Amino acid sequence: MLRGTAVAVAGAALVTPTAMAAARTATAGMTGHGGHDGHGGHGAPAAFDEVYQGRRIVGKPATGEHAAHGGFSASIDGKELHLMQNADGTWISVVNHYETFATPLAVTRAAVDKLRGAVLVPIAT
Amino acid sequence: MAVRKNQATLSATEKRNFVNALLELKRTGVYDGFVRTHNEFIMSDTDNGDRVGHRSPSFLPWHRRFLIQFEQELQKIDASVTLPYWDWTVDRTANSSIWGADFLGGNGRSRDSQVTTGPFAYSTGKWNINVSVDNRPFLQRELGAGSAQLPTRAQVDAVLAMTTYDMAPWNSASDGFRNNLEGWRGQGRVHNSVHVWIGGQMATGVSPNDPAFWLHHCFIDKLWADWQRMHPTSPYLPAGGTANVVDLNDTMRPWNNVTPADMLDHTKFYTYDR
Numbered sequence: 022m023l024r025g026t027a028v029a030v031a032g033a034a035l036v037t038p039t040a041m042a043a044a045r046t047a048t049a050g051m052t053g054h055g056g057h058d059g060h061g062g063h064g065a066p067a068a069f070d071e072v073y074q075g076r077r078i079v080g081k082p083a084t085g086e087h088a089a090h091g092g093f094s095a096s097i098d099g100k101e102l103h104l105m106q107n108a109d110g111t112w113i114s115v116v117n118h119y120e121t122f123a124t125p126l127a128v129t130r131a132a133v134d135k136l137r138g139a140v141l142v143p144i145a146t
Numbered sequence: 147m148a149v150r151k152n153q154a155t156l157s158a159t160e161k162r163n164f165v166n167a168l169l170e171l172k173r174t175g176v177y178d179g180f181v182r183t184h185n186e187f188i189m190s191d192t193d194n195g196d197r198v199g200h201r202s203p204s205f206l207p208w209h210r211r212f213l214i215q216f217e218q219e220l221q222k223i224d225a226s227v228t229l230p231y232w233d234w235t236v237d238r239t240a241n242s243s244i245w246g247a248d249f250l251g252g253n254g255r256s257r258d259s260q261v262t263t264g265p266f267a268y269s270t271g272k273w274n275i276n277v278s279v280d281n282r283p284f285l286q287r288e289l290g291a292g293s294a295q296l297p298t299r300a301q302v303d304a305v306l307a308m309t310t311y312d313m314a315p316w317n318s319a320s321d322g323f324r325n326n327l328e329g330w331r332g333q334g335r336v337h338n339s340v341h342v343w344i345g346g347q348m349a350t351g352v353s354p355n356d357p358a359f360w361l362h363h364c365f366i367d368k369l370w371a372d373w374q375r376m377h378p379t380s381p382y383l384p385a386g387g388t389a390n391v392v393d394l395n396d397t398m399r400p401w402n403n404v405t406p407a408d409m410l411d412h413t414k415f416y417t418y419d420r
Contacts, residue, residue: 103279103351107201107330108193108319115279115351118188119329119341120294135349137258139280144185144352 066093066112069126076133080125095129100141102132115144148217148416150368153230153244153361154237155419161249164230165265167223168357169272176219181277181354183400184212188351193317196390198399203312203383204392205328206370207409209363211401214415216360228416231364234340235299240289250357252287259286259346266357275347275355285356288345294335296343301334306373311383316391323373323380327366337366368418374410382406 068081076097083094095102095114103115104125111121112128116135122128132141156164171177187199187208199208213229220227237244245252251264261284266273268284275283290296305326313322318330325331329338340362341348347355354360374380386393394407412418 103189105189105192108315108317115185115189117349118351118353119338119349120292121330136280139282141279142281144182144189144277144279 066125069129073130074133075138076136078126078129078133080129093125095125097129097133097136097141101143102129102141104128116141147413148221148228149419150228150364150416151230151419153232153249154242156230156249158248160226160230163224164220164227165249167220167227169265170223171219172273178277180212180216181352184354185277185351187399193315193319194390197317198392201318201325201328201330202391203316203324204398204406205324206367207382207392207406208398210367210370210409210412211398211404213360213363213367217416229360229364231368231418232358232361233365234296234343234362235302238296244358244361245289250361251285253289254285254287254346258282258284259288261285261287261346275352277352277355278347279350279352286346287348287356290343291345292342292349294339294342297334297336297339302336302369304333305336306369306376309377309380311380313383316384316388327369327373337362367412371412371418382410 065082066080070077070079072078077099078095078097080093080095082092093104093106095104105113107113107121109121111123112125113119113121114128114132116132117128120131122131151160168177184199191197191200191202193201198204199212217227217229220229232244240253244250245264247264249264251261251266254261261267262269266285268274273285275285305323308323308326310322312324313320318325318328321331327336329335341353344356344358344362347353348358348362382394384391384393386395392398392406395405397403397405
């Protein structure tokens with residue numbers, strides 16, 4: 022119960038302008054390293070927009086469908102990377118599903134490494 | 147009664163029959179349906195929402211039912227075929243016979259991780275990757291290339307010694323046998339680290355694209371059976387009334403007509419060779 026409540030509060034905080042601004046500030050302050058790791062379960066993860074290994078990766082707080090998966094969406098060259106947050110605050114993606122990463126940025130960079138230049142495609146369901 | 151065997155003990159004929167049945171399911175499209183179903187559950191099972199196939203107590207009965215359904219499809223092609231299991235505590239290198247050209251084929255090549263040997267190599271034209279998260283149409287593996295190690299027998303034994311099946315909050319944060327076996331916590335990160343060790347599609351939500359998926363999960367299923375034998379009075383948990391979680395007598399998606407209780411005794415369906 023406590024865990025669910027904490028996540029619900031974090032999810033609500035994600036959509037407030039203050040939290041958004043805080044996330045941007047955190048991004049600016051952590052460029053190039055993995056600072057703020059371990060805080061994923063307790064507040065808004067840092068937004069990012071950078072070129073990594075030649076790929077443009079963007080991550081930002083999200084609402085609606087994505088809120089159920091940690092309230093954060095990421096993309097690689099404009100194609101959505103499906104992310105999920107674990108109960109301990111770590112992150113996985115559909116590309117690295119069985120290995121946890123401290124932040125959305127780390128799991129998105131790991132997906133770029135694994136793609137080796139390939140293009141993400143939506144799963145046909 | 148069908149007997150599931152250690153893959154290392156299969157005869158050349160048994161390997162060939164298993165491979166041919168896999169190729170036939172792939173040709174008819176039945177195989178890709180299993181990949182699609184698995185990924186749908188991977189993406190929808192969440193720690194704070196509905197969870198059925200993964201990160202929850204029903205991880206084990208869900209995959210038991212999934213493997214039975216797959217094995218039944220193989221047996222429609224060749225009634226002699228059963229799923230083999232891969233004991234990665236013993237056969238733990240890229241040179242093990244499981245990766246031979248007469249069975250699952252070998253490691254991916256360095257340039258693009260593409261598997262180029264064995265019956266599932268892209269060049270055969272018989273194993274295109276159709277249900278995928280990216281646009282690469284070939285099977286990939288990166289055996290042991292990442293940071294993950296295959297679990298050791300000692301790590302597995304430590305998990306088998308746990309007497310409680312599962313614990314609140316019934317997700318990836320739980321202590322107990324199920325989550326330590328699934329590998330979201332604990333020494334060796336047992337089931338999860340095997341997916342990571344193989345790499346390629348096995349590390350993704352579309353992991354059943356690699357036939358190694360079935361041999362890995364067959365061994366996980368056997369470890370559940372071994373655990374039950376060691377702890378005959380330890381029940382499946384939770385027993386009832388748990389939000390978002392499949393209790394003992396709740397039905398499981400996608401079948402909706404099977405419960406964890408129905409899956410507890412594997413000897414109704416098959417036995418293991420030891």
